[in-house]
Amino acid sequence: MTKASELEPEDAIHRGPPVTVDRYGPGKRINHWITASSLILLALSGLAMFHPSLFFLTGLFGGGQNTRMLHPWIGVVLFFSFYIFFFQLWKANLFTRADMGWFTGIRDVIGGHEDRLPEMGKYNAGQKVIFWAMALLIVALIITGVIIWDQYFNSYTSIETKRFAVLAHAVAAVLIICVFIVHVYAAFWTRGTFRAMTKGSVTGGWAWRHHRKWLKDLAGRGRIDPAE
């Protein structure tokens, strides 16, 4: 059985009926949506400066000058909101032996045959990949972003360093946008997922189907509300 420390304190089963399972407390949900909005705003403002055909997106931010001025500040917001989130979730996102089975059974994942895969804890291997990809890319983006934040940090690095930073920033941004699309689509494809980040809970069936080990651990530890 999973150690109690790897179950989030707010995770709990409600008998219902129907059975529901608390997955994210209000703090984490607020944090998630701050991070999500920042990432969307960063993608829009960043893409405006990435390719001329997308420059019109600066209109959303009140013109090019404002876009250039706001983008790094939104990045700072994202960095802090994500990293608070990171320290809340990282333990549950450590890879386990069962994750290998998920990777080798990727066809069954895509085919929706989760019954053929090992039982997953709170996060499956794909979610963990997204989590760590986000974590690494955000570090890369904040470091390279500060290097090219000329308004305040121009004098700290050489032009040659800034050239590498701006290239790395663009590459990391492309990657994180791809990761973001996969993340959003996976949440949409796996029906019943969004409510985890809106209401904070999922149905018992959702937990059984996708994160059976997590559900069993919660049940095994008696994290169940008394019957109403």
Place this chain on the structure above:
Amino acid sequence: MMDSPRTAVSNPPVQPMESNLTERDLVRRSATSELPPPERQLTPVAKLIDVSKCIGCKACQSACVEWNDTHPGIGENVGYYTNPHDLTEDMFTLMRFTEWVNPETDNLEWLIRKDGCMHCADPGCLKACPAPGAIVQYSNGIVDFVHENCIGCGYCIKGCPFNIPRISKVDHRAYKCTLCSDRVAVGQGPACAKACPTQAIVFGTKEDMKKHAEHRIADLKSRGYTNAGLYDPPGVGGTHVMYVLHHNDKPHIYSDLPDDPKISAVVQAWKGVTKYTGLAAMGLVAAGALLHGVFGRANRVQPEDEESAERLVDSAGGRREDA
């Protein structure tokens, strides 16, 4: 009338003139892929700076400040002549002074190079610029910043092989030498060339300037400067500001003038392959998700799943966590 002035020395025409540099004369415009070709080709112009004739009087700097109406702060003497200590958003041209001991003759040579935008034929600033129309290139070779379109990102600084553009801390826009495009447009040469008392700075068609340089180089060679030559670096397609250097074999001795300037390969990769593969990658992932969303089968929770969950919860009964 001629399409561009042939000299900076003559006095300007007295009759009012229309600007002869317009949107129609653009050959490149930053972040703009479909620029209509210009209806005419202006005669390429150039400024030639003969380093060997410069006396370091800074009349060019004064003329530049006056014409462009900039207001550089009062400088501070830190023991050398270069003043201000770097190009700024208020100082588009700067005499850089170098004391160099010629190892062959053991003579001290005082090298004075008037630094400023080189007006590259292949401008790195323009390539790097993300703001449509913030940097333009006219068919006469002048590369100009259009400040109302500038967003202040500083990408031009990363694109420039000569470290020329500066961003204003006040209005957050990039500034550099315009080659006095506003003067050239009405038949006058650049202010610095007009002010230069020794004609170390001359202005005219690029062809004329190259010919003029040949005479100067021949003269310098006859005086023992065997490596004298014209600095018109091919790595950036040639420039519309050229130098006559007495030591053209080692441009770097002139306050780090690049020996072989090129747009950085990193900038090329950033503005080339990254842009196209990046857009393609994001597009493919988005299209893949969309197609799967439309044609794929959603991963839905089944009634059996809910029943199994209920059974599990029922069988777990009232066990407590600390049990």
